[in-house]
Amino acid sequence: MIKFSKQQLKVPKLMRPVYLVTAGQSKFDRAIPDKRTEELCVDALTMAAEMLNLTPAELKQYIHTCYYGHFADHFGDQLLGEAVIHDRLGLDPLGNIGVKTGGATGGSTLWEAVKTVASGYSDCVLAMGWERMDEVPTDEGNFLISCAADKDWESPLGHIYTGYYAVMAQKYWQVFGKAEDSFRRTLAEISVKHHGYARFNPFAQGPMKITVDDVLKSPVVAYPLRALDACLMSVGAACAIICDEATAIKLTKNTKNKPLRIWVSAGSHTLRPADRRDMEIPLLPNETPDQYKNMEKEFPGSARYPGFTGFLGARMAAWYAYRMTGIVDPTKDLDVIELHDAFTISDVQTYEDIGLRPYGHGRDYVESGDCYHTNPKTGKPGKLPSNLSGGLIGCMHAVGATGIMQTFEIATHIWNRWAEMHGDEKLWKKFNRKKPADWTDLQVKGAKRALAISHAGVGSHVTATILMDPDHLLKKDA
């Protein structure tokens, strides 16, 4: 049993309000052989500038520090790739640093950028993330990804990272999912939803009009997970500009972007799931100590927490973030979210870790229809739409960019610019993609508060990014 000290559970506090003023991203695809990484980063930064009616040169004048999220040096065979991009963006002589925390790299890059502004060190920071996963074939790519597991204790076991995560999926599947066909179909529904939403996103690489049965017939990767349950492997870049209040007001004057308050929190848990020890469930503001008393009875085999079924890193990121920003019930207090759907089943695990549903009941978030833009059961707006970008399953997982792409997505809803940024014919043409005839506007009407979860592998690092319209805060001194 491990316990956390009072000091470790301090609720984080930013020393001054921090704002997201703009963001941008490149096209995402499995391979982009006609572009160097810096070309993708320039695309992202140019879009961020254009959203503020500025040229990149004008926007660059404000930037004071740069954080670069790029996970896998060995994929691109370039150490200090961050410095290469920094030079090519013409941002010398500014201080810059690379960030890498596996799949959570994008979120961690924002975490650093926000703290840099909050501390007063900088008034305007660039957070740019990218990944280049197309310079080796898939088999070798799987080998390289497996190097992010413990090289003596895990990687030699098949050199397949999916397998190290999949054992956790199996435990969840049997204990909380009770290996039920109905639960398997719910998982498939998540894939249908995310590939489906990707059809309306010109940046997305995995648009598909599929059915639950298509998912259930796709090849088994690791039973019960199938090919269509898994995220994509991608190339692409995304960026965000983080500012203090004065700079935010200046940069957004006469633009469609309202400065949005931003907070990022982070949690972690053992890189080797093997090292997990038992503990009490750290409770979120919408949970009570007795609600988990009968968990073992309801779900035999669930007594060990977090065991192999929960992500403590995600739970702690939410624990800090909700207390920092005044969120009590995320389903009520938030309007739109993007989650790290590395697999359909990890999406469900995350619903519980971040308190959308109690542990064991994550599937209800899908089955109730709450997770949809439009609830298919009621025809009314979903209570808390998730992954309208298509997520990692439908849009992309260009690791270092993923957490920033999610933030771009949720911000466009609060800016009320979702349709503009996803429906523009010119964008579809530029990416050589065909806008579907049934393209649908997924703007969440009146969105004021949003959340993005960025997550590494088996849950070693997780960040929670929260955006709020400054006129709709939940806590005065947040």
Add this chain to the structure above:
Amino acid sequence: MSMFGQVYVKNNQYKIKGDFHHLTPCTPIRNADDGWKLMGVTNPREMTYMHSYGGEAIFFESLSQGKLMATKCENPKCESKGSIYQPFRIFCPDCLGKMAVMDMTKLAKEKATIHTFMVCERSGAFNILDKPIKFINIEFDGVCTILMSYLSKGDPEIGMRVVPIFQTLNPTYTILDLSWVPAGTKASALPQGFTF
């Protein structure tokens, strides 16, 4: 005739012999849709690394001798005193005291069950395990962590009793020297090179 790089340690320095890399030429990548114009180049590379097991070396050496070693915190002031760790870890995660090395082979033979598992149809490059790979995570009575390994015989199930087997003939000196079979498996059924 080239020879794969080999290494030993003398006076705490690496002594190396043979080739640690092989030179292979780059080749151009061209665009079939656009007059075979140049798009990039391949970068082949084969290289040998030297990696130290440090304080975990005894664990890997013991596998080749048919023993499963664990560690235990014996610091009387530690809040986790008495906790046993498998994976073997050198320092206690709580007090950072150096832990005592213990032989847990008997415990593993009597008290190991499958906590969870996964049968994996795919593998990455350089995999040498037979497919599908049967990943298993093993819990032991009295051990506070859950070891990851692989099952060499039968089909895994949560709660199944398993026993360790060791590659004592031609060991690889890696974690692959440790595998598991369902309790009751006969010695004659073990994979080549493995013993109880």
